[in-house]
Amino acid sequence: MIKEINSTLKVLILKTMLLVFAISVFHFETQAAQKCSNALFDAVPIGALRPEFDHTVRYTKEIPQSRITNQCNLGTCHLYSWSNHLEANYLRRTGKEIRLSADYLSYIHFFASSIAALSRTNKDVKLSLGASSIKSFELIKQYGLRPESSFNIGPEFKAGVPSARANAMIENYIARVQLELSKIQDPTKKQKAFVRRVQELDSLFKEMFGDLPNNFQVEGKTYNARTFTQEFFPELKEKIAVYQVQHRAKEKYQKVQETNTQEVYDIDRRAMDELIISQIDQGKNVYLSYEHKHELVDKPTGIMSIEAFNIPIKMLPLPLNRRQQFKLDDGGHAVQIVGYELNPFTKELVKVKIKNSWGEKNGDAGYFHMYRDYLHTFVKSVVTLP
Structure with missing residues (x-):
């Protein structure tokens, strides 16, 4: 009986040693890969688009649109x-x-x-x-x-x-x-x-x-x-629904005001994602108000993302409350969300397709690709019509 216990104990110790060795090798390889990744990252000039950023123009759902418009110098x-x-x-x-x-x-x-x-x-x-x-x-x-x-x-x-x-x-x-x-x-x-x-x-x-x-x-x-x-346009007789996105929301969804022309809600960012997906699935555009940050937009490709650019940690955008404190919450812009992409495994929003009003020579033939990190950081509100 003692021999059997000793034999089992030896096997257990050997398995433990092998597991520790495997973890050590994995940790070493992970650190090496991280160092290699950092070396690539550091080689890109500060503020430049990272070549390894995984960008596609693929979307889970898109809505057919009419022509691209150009507001020129009008601030409208x-x-x-x-x-x-x-x-x-x-x-x-x-x-x-x-x-x-x-x-x-x-x-x-x-x-x-x-x-x-x-x-x-x-x-x-x-x-x-x-x-x-x-x-x-x-x-x-x-x-x-x-x-x-x-x-x-x-x-x-x-x-x-x-x-x-x-x-x-x-x-x-x-x-x-x-x-x-x-x-x-x-x-x-x-x-x-x-x-x-x-x-x-x-x-x-x-x-x-x-x-x-x-x-x-x-x-x-x-x-x-x-x-x-x-x-x-008989739909203009109806009320619009304005969803004010709360960056530090205590509740997912709450009506705060109603008038003859509008219903106003406070909504958190995850609920906003669900709303966008629901509207696009119904074939409806979503009106988006957000802070436009030119330094986080790649004009030739239309990429809008924080992670896509080489930015040192201490130079990353501040949270909304701090941006407001230091008057960095400017650059308001309004566009249309016309499509979305979901992660096939997590089903979370990856990015939204934006129809802009800056002409076909801006972005991807007039369209922009706003990734979730940018959307969740700089969104102000979304608006829908029945």
Whole structure:
């Protein structure tokens, strides 16, 4: 009996020694491989794209899209994104392409922003064409849409923001009107003066950029912006769902607000991934607002990733709360998510396909490949329509 125990013990000791040896060899080989990998990594200049980064243009699911648009120097990505979203909706619903004029929306936004600036009392005359997804959606509901063929304003409108010369002249005009209105004490007289200046501003816009006819023809029928929108885009009668992505969420999903035009939710990043996948599976684009970081985007390939670039640990992007603390959370941009790729084993999101509005010469023929690390770090919100 003792001999059998000793024999079993010897076998157990021998197996243990072999296991320890195997682990040691594995550890040595792993360290050697890591050193080799580090050597490759260090050979790449800081900030450069890592050649060993595993990038593909493969996607689990993609949605057919209409043409790529180009906002040029207009800072109205939010309006171009909505225009692309609605074009994709129309294509899904009818099987036909339609070309909407995001330039018309930009023109209206510029005009509406100028009117709003006239009534300010804090001597702020600066104009900005940026806006949130909610504000731009409300602008579309208020003023309607036009097809590209009906917007006959000249190309000089897109030559600046919307053109440096026009912008500066209008800001000068706004400053003079603000001074004029500040001297009028009687509320009724002030309101009448304001209405006169709005009419004058309308005339100045027409003189600078040209007149825009109210009516236009589509498929042999006469429309204006409102009737065209009602007939071709009935989904705009519905509410949008705005999902504010929480980087330190306590709950996965929570409704925080509801109005006549929108439902607003707080959502964590994993729930956002599930939402994106669900929408794309239904053939619907997803409106994405995020921080665009040019240093983490490879323009020729369209790769958007943190891990794809050689960046020392202490130079990596800060978490959102720290970016906000040091005012590094800028560079807001709006695009459309039109596809996704899943890891075949874990079923987790690998990357999303982005339709941008910077023309076909940017990225992968106008499209970008946003990897999960970039999306989860810089996302602000996602928006859906029924």
